[in-house]
């Protein structure tokens with residue numbers, strides 16, 4: 001039964017439609033001006049552009065300094081230096097994780113991300129404290145946003161005794177995905193690292209999401225090994241490699257066979273779209289059939305004060321990074337922030353078709369390219385057929 005109608009929405013193909021919602025799902029889209037539209041509680045969308053809700057496939061909500069005063073970046077130059085700096089800072093923060101994370105999540109939701117994957121640090125020095133906080137956050141916001149989690153061994157697994165056991169505990173508590181990080185560069189034993197990650201994923205029925213910053217041939221060799229373990233464990237379609245800078249450091253002919261394996265095994269690539277050291281060649285990967293999504297990674301944390309949690313901005317950065325200017329390229333950028341993220345995370349009932357969850361947004365723009373260029377904040381976010389945010393703010397905040 002129709003419970004609400006959003007009238008006069010602009011589709012990406014230029015059509016104007018009315019969108020009918022009921023029981024939290026999309027019942028159908030019909031050309032604007034349907035007689036039925038005026039008999040049901042309706043929202044006049046005034047010809048604004050309709051998009052499916054954004055998918056944020058990679059963020060670290062537990063690390064954020066969101067809502068705190070500006071914190072200059074003091075870390076570096078190498079990744080171990082960033083990790084050590086973060087541990088020092090998080091120990092002395094007096095703002096509770098429950099407040100910082102809730103404020104960031106509200107910001108992400110208000111900008112249209114209604115499914116968020118967050119990596120959660122699991123390490124001996126913090127135990128499962130971050131996992132407990134994130135599970136509480138998920139419960140608190142489950143009506144507004146779907147959160148899924150990765151048990152993330154920031155300090156390594158092989159080189160950090162006790163982490164393996166903590167990751168297993170995290171999975172038992174309800175974390176869905178097994179994380180990994182630079183099996184060679186951080187952990188120093190790539191095969192044992194990957195054996196541990198994939199064995200855990202197999203035993204607990206989980207997917208895998210590995211941070212891979214290692215550059216050049218070392219990185220490419222590890223992608224091949226990740227593909228090997230994916231096959232050996234039957235995890236095709238359930239593995240993501242985050243960052244994969246190495247793919248952006250080599251010529252296309254060097255990575256062609258690896259890219260072919262990624263496509264055939266349905267291993268997704270996530271990029272936060274760095275300028276350096278190497279953004280994966282997104283157009284080439286997509287053309288070869290690899291699923292590529294874009295994500296924020298850290299948002300205002302000890303690694304960097306940048307990031308704003310707006311996936312429309314991230315999609316723009318993707319287009320800008322690769323000098324994309326064609327309408328088809330803008331469509332590809334939006335796809336990386338929506339449908340590709342949904343595919344990578346295995347989200348069913350996603351999209352704007354009949355039967356999809358009624359999670360969408362609309363905003364003042366002529367088309368996708370216009371939306372990316374303007375990145376309007378005055379957008380309306382709808383969850384399950386109900387408006388939950390306008391103009392970049394939740395209608396009702398749950399934190400002070």
Ligand SMILES: [Zn+2]
Pocket residue numbers: 058059060119211242297298
């Ligand atoms: Zn990350």
